[in-house]
Amino acid sequence: MIDPWSSAIIDYEKLREQFGIKPFADLLDDIEEPHPLMRRGVIFGHRDYGRIVKAMREGNSFAVVTGMMPSGKMHIGHKMVVDQLIWYQKKGAEIYIPIADMESYSARGVDFETSRKLAVEEYITNYIALGLDFEDKDFHIYLQSENKVVEDLAYKLAKKVNLSELKAIYGFSNSTNLAHVYVPLIQVADILHPQLEEFGGPKPTVVPVGPDQDPHIRLTRDIAERFKSTYHFISPSSTYHRFITGLTGDKMSSSKPKTAIFLSDSPEVAVKKLKTAKTGGKETLEEQKETGGVPEECVVYEMLLYHLTPDDKELKEIYRDCREGNIMCGQCKQDAAELVEKFFQKLSLKREKARDMAESILS
Numbered sequence: 111m112i113d114p115w116s117s118a119i120i121d122y123e124k125l126r127e128q129f130g131i132k133p134f135a136d137l138l139d140d141i142e143e144p145h146p147l148m149r150r151g152v153i154f155g156h157r158d159y160g161r162i163v164k165a166m167r168e169g170n171s172f173a174v175v176t177g178m179m180p181s182g183k184m185h186i187g188h189k190m191v192v193d194q195l196i197w198y199q200k201k202g203a204e205i206y207i208p209i210a211d212m213e214s215y216s217a218r219g220v221d222f223e224t225s226r227k228l229a230v231e232e233y234i235t236n237y238i239a240l241g242l243d244f245e246d247k248d249f250h251i252y253l254q255s256e257n258k259v260v261e262d263l264a265y266k267l268a269k270k271v272n273l274s275e276l277k278a279i280y281g282f283s284n285s286t287n288l289a290h291v292y293v294p295l296i297q298v299a300d301i302l303h304p305q306l307e308e309f310g311g312p313k314p315t316v317v318p319v320g321p322d323q324d325p326h327i328r329l330t331r332d333i334a335e336r337f338k339s340t341y342h343f344i345s346p347s348s349t350y351h352r353f354i355t356g357l358t359g360d361k362m363s364s365s366k367p368k369t370a371i372f373l374s375d376s377p378e379v380a381v382k383k384l385k386t387a388k389t390g391g392k393e394t395l396e397e398q399k400e401t402g403g404v405p406e407e408c409v410v411y412e413m414l415l416y417h418l419t420p421d422d423k424e425l426k427e428i429y430r431d432c433r434e435g436n437i438m439c440g441q442c443k444q445d446a447a448e449l450v451e452k453f454f455q456k457l458s459l460k461r462e463k464a465r466d467m468a469e470s471i472l473s
């Protein structure tokens with residue numbers, strides 16, 4: 111069982127085998143200009159992504175749905191979803207972003223006013239600053255608590271779901287509050303509502319998620335089947351990306367500041383944090399020169415892989431130099447720190463400019 115509200119580290123291979131998630135690499139050759147996260151294996155799995163590939167190839171409409179749960183600060187790992195959304199926007203997708211204030215309230219105890227504030231100041235501001243186009247005609251963002259269509263659909267869909275099923279999927283106990291028990295149905299409706307007739311549905315829909323969110327995907331796909339004759343839903347597709355490792359070597363988490371570089375950090379703070387990151391270096395310089403480092407166990411390398419080195423060739427060279435002991439961690443960290451500094455300098459300027467627009471989005 112996977113708990114979408116815990117921060118446990120997940121064994122990706124086991125998850126793929128256990129829940130029938132297909133390897134993403136098998137589809138790579140069919141995708142025109144795949145996203146770097148796809149090429150580099152960060153997006154490692156999918157369900158029914160062939161439908162999305164076909165829609166992109168044939169120029170048919172398709173939707174991307176991915177929620178944001180405003181319960182804390184946005185860290186650099188969260189940027190991955192925005193990067194994917196920007197890519198999908200260029201591919202002509204309709205984008206739907208539910209702000210999961212109901213989930214935040216029921217699962218994290220965050221009140222609605224705080225959720226709204228966090229959504230604007232943290233998430234929407236950063237999404238705009240990172241380059242997502244909020245003015246695109248096919249872009250939609252909403253608060254769950256204010257979307258009547260989603261609310262109505264969730265209620266109707268709940269008719270064919272029972273408590274024991276939710277207990278089996280999510281591990282709910284007799285003491286779980288009922289708002290928390292109900293909120294997965296809101297998420298199911300978030301994912302399926304772009305397929306309603308009034309939104310031009312049915313249409314292929316993809317949900318890019320971290321693997322911890324797979325229980326929601328499985329539930330949504332099951333419910334889509336149960337309501338096929340009523341709404342003609344196409345079972346939603348999904349992709350799964352690896353989590354970025356935290357600076358300490360644990361999972362990066364907003365609730366554990368020592369593990370995370372926040373997007374609101376100043377360039378100086380971000381650089382300082384990067385310099386504390388766990389590396390895959392050896393005990394001594396001699397040993398590293400002789401046997402090389404281990405980029406697979408290095409948080410600095412992961413930062414380059416996920417965010418800082420767009421050029422595949424350059425990344426391969428860093429990997430090889432590390433493996434062959436041609437580069438030492440001190441120098442490598444210094445090079446990465448310069449990239450982090452530049453990235454955060456640009457981002458903080460863009461965040462300043464994004465603020466006013468962010469304020470107006472939900473009003």
Ligand code: SF4
Pocket residue numbers: 389390391403404405408409410411432433437438439440442443
């Ligand atoms: Fe990581 Fe660079 Fe050290 Fe290799 S040389 S382990 S990539 S910091």
